[in-house]
Amino acid sequence: MKNWLSIRTIVAAGIGAAIFIILRYISIPVGFIPNTTVQLSYIFLALIAVIYGPVAGGLIGLIGHSLGDAFQYGSVWWSWVIVSTLVGIGFGLVSGRLKISEGDFNWKSIALFNIAQVITQAIGWFLIAPVLDIVIYGEPANKVFVQGFTAGILDIVTVGIFGTLLIWIYAQTRTRTGSLKKEA
Amino acid sequence: MNFRMLSYIDRPSPIHRLTGATKLICFILWSVIGMSTYDTRILFVMLIVGLLVFKLSQTKVREVSFVLTFILIFLLLNDIAIYVFAPQQGTLIYGTRHVLLDLPGRYALTWEQLFYQLNITLKYFVVIPFALLFVVTTQPSEFAASLNRIGVNYRIALAVSITLRYIPDIQRNYHEIAQAQQARGVDLSRKAKFRQRMRQAATIVIPLIFSSLERIEVISNAMELRRFGKKKKRTWYNAKPFAFRDFFAIGFSLALLLLSLWLAIQHGSRYYNPFQ
Numbered sequence: 001m002k003n004w005l006s007i008r009t010i011v012a013a014g015i016g017a018a019i020f021i022i023l024r025y026i027s028i029p030v031g032f033i034p035n036t037t038v039q040l041s042y043i044f045l046a047l048i049a050v051i052y053g054p055v056a057g058g059l060i061g062l063i064g065h066s067l068g069d070a071f072q073y074g075s076v077w078w079s080w081v082i083v084s085t086l087v088g089i090g091f092g093l094v095s096g097r098l099k100i101s102e103g104d105f106n107w108k109s110i111a112l113f114n115i116a117q118v119i120t121q122a123i124g125w126f127l128i129a130p131v132l133d134i135v136i137y138g139e140p141a142n143k144v145f146v147q148g149f150t151a152g153i154l155d156i157v158t159v160g161i162f163g164t165l166l167i168w169i170y171a172q173t174r175t176r177t178g179s180l181k182k183e184a
Numbered sequence: 185m186n187f188r189m190l191s192y193i194d195r196p197s198p199i200h201r202l203t204g205a206t207k208l209i210c211f212i213l214w215s216v217i218g219m220s221t222y223d224t225r226i227l228f229v230m231l232i233v234g235l236l237v238f239k240l241s242q243t244k245v246r247e248v249s250f251v252l253t254f255i256l257i258f259l260l261l262n263d264i265a266i267y268v269f270a271p272q273q274g275t276l277i278y279g280t281r282h283v284l285l286d287l288p289g290r291y292a293l294t295w296e297q298l299f300y301q302l303n304i305t306l307k308y309f310v311v312i313p314f315a316l317l318f319v320v321t322t323q324p325s326e327f328a329a330s331l332n333r334i335g336v337n338y339r340i341a342l343a344v345s346i347t348l349r350y351i352p353d354i355q356r357n358y359h360e361i362a363q364a365q366q367a368r369g370v371d372l373s374r375k376a377k378f379r380q381r382m383r384q385a386a387t388i389v390i391p392l393i394f395s396s397l398e399r400i401e402v403i404s405n406a407m408e409l410r411r412f413g414k415k416k417k418r419t420w421y422n423a424k425p426f427a428f429r430d431f432f433a434i435g436f437s438l439a440l441l442l443l444s445l446w447l448a449i450q451h452g453s454r455y456y457n458p459f460q
Contacts (some may be wrong), residue, residue, distance in 0.1 A: 010339050011404040014346025019396050021347070022186065022354050025187050026385060040385075051397075055245060059340065063347055066356075071189040072311055073258070074251035075308070078215065136219045136385030137307060138277070138300075138455075147265075166449040170397075 004055055007177035012052040013059035019044060020064030025071065041068075042155050045084075046091045046163035047116060047170060050100055054092030061088030079132035084123040090120025110164055117159050125152025144179060187355050188250050190319045198429065199241035204322045204330030204422075206430040211318045213437040218311040220445040223456040224299075227306040229440070234313035241317050248316055248322070259308055263301050267291075274300035280459040296459060303455075324348040338418050346403075349354030354396065361388050 023041040041064065056077025062083035069076045094116040100110045129151070130144040192271075194200070199207075206293040219452065245252070274296030275281045310436065322330070328345030332338045365387050448454045 005337070005339050007407050008400070008404045010343045010413075011346060011407065012400050014339075014343040015350055015400050015403070017343070017347040018350040018354050019393065020349060022187065022392075023389070026389070029210055037286065040389065041296065047393070047395075063344055067344070067347060070315050071191075072251070072317050073188060073255055074248060074313055074319070075255060075312045076215065083255060110394055138222060138303060140266055140273045143265055143269035146269065166390075166393075170394075173394070 009052055009056045009059075012048060012056040012115065016048045016052070016056060016060040017064035017067065020060050021068040021071065024064075024068050027087055028156045039155065039158075040133050041163075042087070042159055043163045043166055045088055045158050047112075047166050049088050049091035050095050050098060050113065050167055051170070052092070053095045054089045057088030057090075057092035059088070062136040074151060078086060079136055082131045082132060086128065087120055087124045090124070091117060093120075100171050102177040103171050103179075105168050105171035110168075113167065114160055114164065117163065118156055121152055121159065125149070130132075170182075187358075189351075189389060190251060190316065193243065193247060193320050194231050194323075195242045195272045195321075197240060197242040198419075199237060199317060200321045200428075200434060201202065201429065202321075203333075203424040203426060205333040206330075206426070206433050207318050207322055208330050209334060210433050211314045211435045213434075213441055214314045217437075217441050220454065221448065222303055222307070222454045223300050223444060223447055223451075224306070224454040224458075225456060226440070226447065227303065227310055229366075230310040234310055235449055238313045241321055242315065243418055248320065251316065255309075255312060259305050262308070263305060266301060266304065267297070271297060273297065277455055277460050278457050282459070299458070306427050309415050310453040323422065326422040326424065332418075332420065333423065339413055342412075349371060354392070356390055357395065358388065362389050406437055 018172055019039075020041045023044050023183075024039060027038050044061055046058060048060060062081065065081045065084035065175055066076050069081065092102040097112060098105070099110075125148045126145075127148075130141070133139045133144040133147075214230065214234075221227065230340070249428065271291045272294070275294055277300055278296045279417075280296060282295040283292050284295055287293055325345065325348075327348065328341045331341040331344055365384075370384050370387055447456075
């Protein structure tokens with residue numbers, strides 16, 4: 001119990017979800033495809049999942065997306081909420097292999113993070129979101145796949161550029177282990 | 185930046201008096217029915233009950249109108265997109281073809297398509313009154329207690345409670361940072377070009393995120409010091425006991441779910457087909 005749900009994870013999930021919800025308001029609509037925007041919130045989700053791990057990431061996706069939908073639109077699109085949860089978990093899965101909190105975010109880590117984010121988001125937006133939309137709402141297949149691909153590509157690109165940048169900025173603020181030297 | 189959000193409105197109505205747990209269970213049950221069924225009759229019952237409950241809650245339409253406008257626009261765009269991508273989806277589902285209006289190409293308008301799109305719009309629409317009312321009539325601090333009541337781990341319920349507690353704080357934080365940056369000469373108006381605006385957004389968003397990350401450390405240390413999470417259970421200041429009306433509301437929703445499932449099994453399909 002204590003290992004997978006520590007106090008830090010709970011607080012990170014709670015506050016992270018609050019920021020996730022606020023950041024949803026700062027998004028750029030694509031316009032010609034409904035309910036599809038470039039969302040700053042996923043960039044933030046990437047950062048916090050990388051710092052606090054998959055449990056926090058998944059919870060932020062779940063709480064942030066469902067409450068955000070309810071407060072902003074007065075209804076909840078469960079199919080996309082599930083995808084946000086999975087994407088949050090996916091971002092967090094590499095957190096153990098990266099040493100962000102120790103200020104270490106080199107090219108290898110950047111590559112690792114981006115491979116993980118492309119794979120999870122591709123599975124989430126290209127596959128799971130459209131399939132759930134078809135199963136739950138009986139929407140036409142070609143429409144939801146276009147929607148999923150547009151959202152997915154936009155999110156992969158924005159997380160790839162700005163997410164990487166944000167994590168790098170965060171890593172710069174951390175003190176590196178072994179950065180102190182004994183003066184001669 | 186204007187953060188328009190639904191929030192709790194205090195009113196003496198029977199819906200407000202229901203416990204948070206009841207409203208949450210009912211909301212989940214109605215979402216499940218709305219997602220699983222495609223039966224027009226069930227959807228109409230849900231629509232009418234939803235509107236009645238909305239009336240009963242004494243919520244005024246203008247208090248939620250900004251949300252309603254958005255949803256109606258979304259549903260309209262969604263319907264147009266469905267028609268553009270799959271104008272014969274209805275024919276595919278219902279197996280017959282009654283042409284209403286002969287349009288060029290594959291865009292012939294059929295009764296089946298209209299009926300299918302009516303159903304899909306209803307499916308999205310019927311859940312709205314319940315989601316709206318759940319937000320508008322449930323006190324935020326009771327929400328966490330009710331999550332725990334329906335079996336969610338209290339640590340996770342507390343995470344939700346923290347989210348609700350900190351949304352206003354982070355909004356205030358955002359405005360403070362925005363004003364500080366404007367005082368330093370950052371142009372936040374719409375006159376700036378796209379690239380500049382992205383950079384300006386960063387001058388606000390990055391301090392916002394980093395100050396919040398510090399807050400996570402402070403709060404988790406404080407909770408650690410107060411021995412949070414050492415016991416299997418906890419009590420909630422805002423928990424309410426169940427009354428008759430709670431059992432009635434849950435019973436009604438459950439009955440409707442069973443009815444819709446029974447109808448689907450009887451038909452052998454979740455679509456109600458008036459064309460055969």
